[in-house]
Amino acid sequence: MEEMNMGFATKAVHAGQHGDPVTGAMVSPMFLTSTFVWTPEKMERYQNGDKAGIFTYGRSRNPTQNDIQDKIKTLYGAPACLVTSSGMAAISLAILSFVHPGDHIISGKTIYGGTFGLFSHIFEEMKIDVTFLQDLSEESLNNALRPNTKLIYSESVYNPTLEICEVDRIAQWAKSKGIVSMIDNTFLSPYLFNPFEHGIDVVVESATKYINGHGDVIAGHICGQADFIERIRSSIYQEIGSVPSPFSCWLMLRGLKTLHLRMKAQCENAMEVAKWLEKSPLVEKVIYPGLASHPQHALATELYGKRGYGAMISFVVKGGLEGGQKFMNHIKLAKYAVSLGDLDTMAEQPATQTHGKMSREERMLMGIDDGMIRLSIGVEDVRDIIADVEQALNA
Numbered sequence: 001m002e003e004m005n006m007g008f009a010t011k012a013v014h015a016g017q018h019g020d021p022v023t024g025a026m027v028s029p030m031f032l033t034s035t036f037v038w039t040p041e042k043m044e045r046y047q048n049g050d051k052a053g054i055f056t057y058g059r060s061r062n063p064t065q066n067d068i069q070d071k072i073k074t075l076y077g078a079p080a081c082l083v084t085s086s087g088m089a090a091i092s093l094a095i096l097s098f099v100h101p102g103d104h105i106i107s108g109k110t111i112y113g114g115t116f117g118l119f120s121h122i123f124e125e126m127k128i129d130v131t132f133l134q135d136l137s138e139e140s141l142n143n144a145l146r147p148n149t150k151l152i153y154s155e156s157v158y159n160p161t162l163e164i165c166e167v168d169r170i171a172q173w174a175k176s177k178g179i180v181s182m183i184d185n186t187f188l189s190p191y192l193f194n195p196f197e198h199g200i201d202v203v204v205e206s207a208t209k210y211i212n213g214h215g216d217v218i219a220g221h222i223c224g225q226a227d228f229i230e231r232i233r234s235s236i237y238q239e240i241g242s243v244p245s246p247f248s249c250w251l252m253l254r255g256l257k258t259l260h261l262r263m264k265a266q267c268e269n270a271m272e273v274a275k276w277l278e279k280s281p282l283v284e285k286v287i288y289p290g291l292a293s294h295p296q297h298a299l300a301t302e303l304y305g306k307r308g309y310g311a312m313i314s315f316v317v318k319g320g321l322e323g324g325q326k327f328m329n330h331i332k333l334a335k336y337a338v339s340l341g342d343l344d345t346m347a348e349q350p351a352t353q354t355h356g357k358m359s360r361e362e363r364m365l366m367g368i369d370d371g372m373i374r375l376s377i378g379v380e381d382v383r384d385i386i387a388d389v390e391q392a393l394n395a
């Protein structure tokens with residue numbers, strides 16, 4: 001049976017699992033080695049151009065890394081994948097492999113704080129100009145376009161406002177202007193949404209989140225055309241040195257096998273928690289793409305709702321900044337933490353944590369209220385998650 005015709009769950013379990021022909025081990029072993037021994041035959045193949053099939057040094061290629069790349073690229077139906085030492089490494093390398101000093105990028109405004117920092121501080125020092133757009137309408141994009149624009153960058157779901165990117169329109173616009181479209185798909189993962197099916201050129205993702213799913217790895221990946229990925233691997237990837245350890249790759253191989261099970265359970269839990277929150281008199285507003293009250297509920301349904309609406313919920317408690325802080329100080333089961341996508345439910349207050357470096361005006365412009373709480377829903381029994389949220393709200 002052709003791997004590409006298999007269902008998502010079958011691919012999640014089997015893709016990239018090459019086992020071990022020597023011992024017959026079903027699960028791929030982990031190659032904890034930094035270097036590989038040369039042989040005259042290997043050297044000859046290498047000199048004849050067979051670089052992809054030859055392992056030399058772990059900073060460029062390792063068999064365990066190859067396995068996880070095979071799994072991720074199969075889940076996205078992408079020609080190639082490169083795993084990196086973090087999500088930020090994936091974003092930086094993917095962009096810096098073709099955007100150079102003097103070039104220009106158009107980016108959504110509501111993006112992950114680390115990416116915002118990279119674009120606004122480091123790229124500024126490197127003389128790479130970034131125009132942040134609050135609204136990615138055709139008119140705004142056309143106004144922002146310059147002769148040196150190389151890239152349009154966005155996240156598939158904005159953080160923490162859970163606004164949904166109109167991916168098809170952005171991909172078409174980028175194609176019509178001859179620039180690269182890149183999407184950070186961290187909030188959705190390939191289980192819920194595949195940007196390549198909507199014409200996007202490059203997908204980056206923090207594999208720290210749903211890809212690994214167990215809160216014990218920091219990693220990222222870049223998926224795209226084979227020549228694009230090979231160009232990154234053979235130059236900036238090795239030269240900057242952003243390879244994840246074989247152990248991280250092995251943990252991701254194991255974690256990714258259950259992506260479909262985890263995500264399904266997390267989405268179901270999130271829907272119930274969101275519905276419960278919407279009825280609470282202590283909550284001013286609930287933002288969850290699965291609720292009819294979400295302004296883009298129809299778009300979410302069209303793009304990814306058939307499998308679920310994601311496991312991230314934002315809501316605004318009464319009492320502003322102080323109310324939000326009180327809530328955070330009283331959660332017991334949910335972890336007070338900035339990450340997301342793990343089996344454990346986590347909560348954070350954007351105004352004091354992920355978006356705390358922005359001014360209040362900037363946050364308000366992005367739709368981040370002082371009393372906003374962001375929940376990353378885990379796989380616990382949903383009644384326990386709700387009971388925890390309820391007691392923290394009452395407090």
Ligand SMILES: Cc1ncc(COP(=O)(O)O)c(C=O)c1O
Pocket residue numbers: 086087088089112114155159184186187205206207208218219220339
């Ligand atoms: C949407 C998004 N993109 C990228 C990153 C960066 O990923 P990492 O922490 O793996 O470098 C994060 C981290 O929280 C994120 O939320």
